[in-house]
Amino acid sequence: xxxxxxxxxxxxxxxxxxxxxxxxxxxxxxxxxxxxxxxxxxxxxxxxxxxxxxxxxxxxxxxxxxxxxxxxxxxxxxxxxxxxxxxxxxxxxxxxxxxxxxxxxxxxxxxxxxxxxxxxxxxxxxxxxxxxxxxxxxxxxxx
Numbered sequence: 001x002x003x004x005x006x007x008x009x010x011x012x013x014x015x016x017x018x019x020x021x022x023x024x025x026x027x028x029x030x031x032x033x034x035x036x037x038x039x040x041x042x043x044x045x046x047x048x049x050x051x052x053x054x055x056x057x058x059x060x061x062x063x064x065x066x067x068x069x070x071x072x073x074x075x076x077x078x079x080x081x082x083x084x085x086x087x088x089x090x091x092x093x094x095x096x097x098x099x100x101x102x103x104x105x106x107x108x109x110x111x112x113x114x115x116x117x118x119x120x121x122x123x124x125x126x127x128x129x130x131x132x133x134x135x136x137x138x139x140x141x142x143x
Contacts, residue, residue: 010092017066017099025051028058030082032090041078042090051078051095058082066097074099102132 023027030037039058041047052063060078078093112125 010094012042012094012096014098015066015095017064017097019062020107021064022061025060025062025095026093028053028060028080028082028093030058032084032086033081034084034086036084037132038083040081040083042081044079046073046076048079050076053080060093066099072099073097100133104129 011028028039033117036105038126039053040055041051041053053060055116055141058114074097076095080091107128107130110125114124
């Protein structure tokens, strides 16, 4: 008998939109009396582009950048199967993507002059920028 388990009936993870390909999304886990367990993602046009799974471990990782998604989806649903020699079980993975909807804006524009013998490590000027994304999210941080 194969049994998929998680704390919730489905997995839910939140990730930032600028994750590079190869980044971990989540690990799904199944237990069985008849090892090995083989994991796979049920094929669909969206999942096939953005996600892949390691069949022996259940590690789901990013295949392509979310920033390539022209529809700017905020939610991806992945259907995962785990199979042993006797049965198949399924679980759903919900991936919530935090999008950067507003680019930072410089509030003050300044020209700066660097003196020929300016000491290394000394400030040259100060700039101020604002970001209108939701406070506390990674996309609201101006770096």
